Amino acid sequence: MDAEPEFPEGTLIGVLTTQPLDRVLDYRAPEGGCALGDFLEVPFGPRKVLGVVWGPGQGDFDPAKVRQALRVLDAAPMREPMRQFLTRAAEYTLTPMPAMLRLATRAPGLGGAPSMRTIYRLGHGRVDRETDARKRVLAAMAEYGGLAFTLGELSQIAGVSTSVIKGMVKQGALVEEDTPRDVPYPRLDPGQGGKDLTPEQTNAADRLRAEVAGGTYGTTLLRGVTGSGKTEVYLEAVAACLAQGRQALVLLPEIALTAEFLTRVEARFGAKPAEWHSGVTMTERRRCWRMVGRGGAQLVVGARSALFLPFRDLGLIVVDEEHDGSYKQEDGVLYNARDMAVLRASLESARVVLASATPSLESWANAEAGKYERLDLRARFGAAQMPDMGAIDMRAEELPGGRWISPMLQHAVEKRITAGEQALLFLNRRGYAPVTICRACGHQIGCDHCDARMVEHRFQKRLVCHQCGETKPIPKACPSCGVEGRLAAVGPGVERMAEEAQALFPDARIAVLSSDLFGSARALKAQIEAIAAGGADILIGTQLVAKGHNFPLLTLVGVIDADLGLQGSDLRAAEKTFQLLRQVAGRAGRAEKPGTALLQTFQPEHPVIRAILSGDEEGFWRAEAAERQAAGVPPYGRMAGIILSAPDIQAVFDLGAELARNDGPLRAVGAQVFGPAPAPIARVRGRHRVRLLVKADKGVPLQAALSRWVAPFKLPANLRLQIDIDPQSFY
Ligand code: ADP
Ligand code: ZN
Numbered sequence: 001m002d003a004e005p006e007f008p009e010g011t012l013i014g015v016l017t018t019q020p021l022d023r024v025l026d027y028r029a030p031e032g033g034c035a036l037g038d039f040l041e042v043p044f045g046p047r048k049v050l051g052v053v054w055g056p057g058q059g060d061f062d063p064a065k066v067r068q069a070l071r072v073l074d075a076a077p078m079r080e081p082m083r084q085f086l087t088r089a090a091e092y093t094l095t096p097m098p099a100m101l102r103l104a105t106r107a108p109g110l111g112g113a114p115s116m117r118t119i120y121r122l123g124h125g126r127v128d129r130e131t132d133a134r135k136r137v138l139a140a141m142a143e144y145g146g147l148a149f150t151l152g153e154l155s156q157i158a159g160v161s162t163s164v165i166k167g168m169v170k171q172g173a174l175v176e177e178d179t180p181r182d183v184p185y186p187r188l189d190p191g192q193g194g195k196d197l198t199p200e201q202t203n204a205a206d207r208l209r210a211e212v213a214g215g216t217y218g219t220t221l222l223r224g225v226t227g228s229g230k231t232e233v234y235l236e237a238v239a240a241c242l243a244q245g246r247q248a249l250v251l252l253p254e255i256a257l258t259a260e261f262l263t264r265v266e267a268r269f270g271a272k273p274a275e276w277h278s279g280v281t282m283t284e285r286r287r288c289w290r291m292v293g294r295g296g297a298q299l300v301v302g303a304r305s306a307l308f309l310p311f312r313d314l315g316l317i318v319v320d321e322e323h324d325g326s327y328k329q330e331d332g333v334l335y336n337a338r339d340m341a342v343l344r345a346s347l348e349s350a351r352v353v354l355a356s357a358t359p360s361l362e363s364w365a366n367a368e369a370g371k372y373e374r375l376d377l378r379a380r381f382g383a384a385q386m387p388d389m390g391a392i393d394m395r396a397e398e399l400p401g402g403r404w405i406s407p408m409l410q411h412a413v414e415k416r417i418t419a420g421e422q423a424l425l426f427l428n429r430r431g432y433a434p435v436t437i438c439r440a441c442g443h444q445i446g447c448d449h450c451d452a453r454m455v456e457h458r459f460q461k462r463l464v465c466h467q468c469g470e471t472k473p474i475p476k477a478c479p480s481c482g483v484e485g486r487l488a489a490v491g492p493g494v495e496r497m498a499e500e501a502q503a504l505f506p507d508a509r510i511a512v513l514s515s516d517l518f519g520s521a522r523a524l525k526a527q528i529e530a531i532a533a534g535g536a537d538i539l540i541g542t543q544l545v546a547k548g549h550n551f552p553l554l555t556l557v558g559v560i561d562a563d564l565g566l567q568g569s570d571l572r573a574a575e576k577t578f579q580l581l582r583q584v585a586g587r588a589g590r591a592e593k594p595g596t597a598l599l600q601t602f603q604p605e606h607p608v609i610r611a612i613l614s615g616d617e618e619g620f621w622r623a624e625a626a627e628r629q630a631a632g633v634p635p636y637g638r639m640a641g642i643i644l645s646a647p648d649i650q651a652v653f654d655l656g657a658e659l660a661r662n663d664g665p666l667r668a669v670g671a672q673v674f675g676p677a678p679a680p681i682a683r684v685r686g687r688h689r690v691r692l693l694v695k696a697d698k699g700v701p702l703q704a705a706l707s708r709w710v711a712p713f714k715l716p717a718n719l720r721l722q723i724d725i726d727p728q729s730f731y
Contacts, residue, residue: 005033012057037077076293107289125172184296188269224377226586246315253324276302304337387595433489443480511536671696
């Protein structure tokens with residue numbers, strides 16, 4: 001007995017569609033009626049598009065022209081907290097609602113009929129003859145406790161041809177059934193597989209469990225040195241959440257980390273969770289999206305966009321490595337998944353755990369201010385100790401030109417590899433050399449589409465633009481003066497470090513870990529596992545190695561250029577360098593053998609370098625906080641970046657100047673605008689870029705002022721205006 005639908009067939013309804021229009025459209029309710037939050041298929045011009053019932057219709061269209069929605073889709077309706085989340089996130093990031101809906105429906109075939117597949121399970125019949133092949137099929141079925149398999153899976157697991165299986169179906173030993181493809185994920189059991197926690201870990205886990213059990217919103221900063229067992233501890237919060245019958249989401253900053261994490265979840269809960277990231281197949285994405293909405297997925301592990309999945313009852317969001325820059329989406333919808341996680345949780349009465357060894361200043365300050373709870377894990381698990389830290393004063397080292405490994409670092413590496421241990425040389429620069437210069441005329445080879453130098457990648461034998469990805473062969477002659485044979489590589493990249501290391505340590509096995517050297521996440525994972533198992537003596541890596549991987553044999557970390565990150569004009573330069581180098585140093589000595597981290601620097605007295613060496617993290621944050629407070633910048637003030645871009649340089653500057661001149665709506669709230677100025681990278685993909693920066697005091701309603709400010713300006717067709725709230729990068 002169905003109750004009367006909220007909107008009976010033919011009533012006017014307001015539908016939010018994925019089409020780029022800045023309003024909710026009126027339709028008539030489809031046959032059978034519909035309810036608030038239902039996913040619909042609606043006609044849009046000659047096409048059919050996806051929409052969500054957003055409320056009653058406005059009635060401001062010509063009633064004769066309002067079309068009828070085609071049908072309600074077979075998907076769990078969008079719940080009120082999710083609709084609010086999209087609305088609030090759109091307001092915060094100044095993103096049009098249709099773009100938010102697109103983010104929330106990024107799975108293929110949501111409108112399609114549920115697709116079916118044929119599966120095989122044990123039947124009651126007997127086989128007439130027990131051949132070896134048939135026995136293997138029965139053994140495989142027994143081994144998996146009577147699970148159902150597809151034809152392909154079963155023939156592979158049992159090692160038999162498909163005709164053997166079909167034959168067993170005829171005899172009734174197996175039965176063939178059609179089931180929906182989007183099946184629920186295996187149940188996770190929160191009651192099994194927990195590790196014995198240390199007293200410090202137990203303390204933290206107990207607190208998190210109690211907070212989750214409270215069933216109300218709150219955020220906890222879980223700060224723990226690398227290797228202290230943060231993951232073990234927050235898995236206990238996940239367990240408490242699952243035990244309540246609610247769903248949990250764990251966000252990781254890097255797909256390469258998911259494999260290790262999935263293994264740990266399986267050990268803890270007896271089955272793998274659902275996955276959501278760019279490496280997941282389309283069919284699996286669709287399954288994940290639908291099952292999350294129906295409650296058929298208890299735990300999702302994913303990248304930042306997993307935050308927009310339609311959870312039925314979300315009780316916990318963990319943001320692991322919460323300081324990581326990759327949580328900020330830098331194109332399309334500009335949002336920070338860490339901040340949006342807090343917003344979403346507050347609307348779902350869920351808890352948030354922000355885990356990091358080196359929290360962002362934002363989260364540290366929120367904990368200081370009492371807005372977040374804070375838990376600390378101070379000791380590494382087991383025998384592992386924090387590494388010894390030391391500086392190598394490069395002013396005192398003798399180094400020929402074109403070499404970057406100081407004699408002191410060289411000796412330290414030699415000692416480690418002689419002892420059968422591993423050393424990591426860290427340099428946050430991909431490729432062979434950052435600059436290719438002509439020794440005849442001084443010309444530096446740049447990208448044709450960007451104001452960026454091309455970076456030589458010797459493994460690929462090409463020059464690559466790190467802005468737009470454009471590549472070209474390394475020329476023989478200088479493109480400017482035409483002289484041959486005088487092009488020279490200037491500066492180091494990881495590939496060049498590998499060359500230098502090979503010359504210094506001819507017998508060592510050297511592995512380079514850089515995101516561009518692996519075709520797939522799987523290849524990268526295989527390489528990481530091989531290295532962890534001892535497959536290399538010297539590792540050379542970019543920031544990829546800083547993120548959470550465990551290398552038990554690694555006892556020495558040498559930072560080639562500790563000053564590299566300090567040179568930028570970025571307001572977070574000090575914070576980012578501090579985080580990155582503390583993380584990298586934390587890779588050393590994670591097992592029984594103690595580790596050492598050595599920083600090559602030309603400025604050992606620099607306060608950031610000294611803070612990294614002394615490990616006085618609270619001191620560093622306090623000093624950094626005081627500086628930001630004095631400057632009135634985030635997290636003690638508000639900022640927004642405006643990026644204008646167009647193929648025509650004059651158009652962007654003209655609009656920039658006009659915006660700066662007409663800043664009344666900003667001044668009205670006490671906000672200031674700076675610029676326009678050419679962006680640090682003034683041209684990307686052939687588009688000229690100009691930036692303005694808006695600064696305001698903390699309590700200022702900045703978004704509303706920004707909207708009022710830009711609204712009157714008509715943008716020429718080719719000109720793009722992007723607003724970046726709380727910008728993280730300023731390129
Ligand atoms: P973090 O996330 O803080 O870097 P992890 O949770 O990855 O630390 O723990 C580091 C290593 O120590 C992992 O291999 C983990 O399995 C192990 N470990 C941590 N705590 C325990 C424990 N209580 N019992 C057994 N192993 C533990
Ligand atoms: Zn380019």
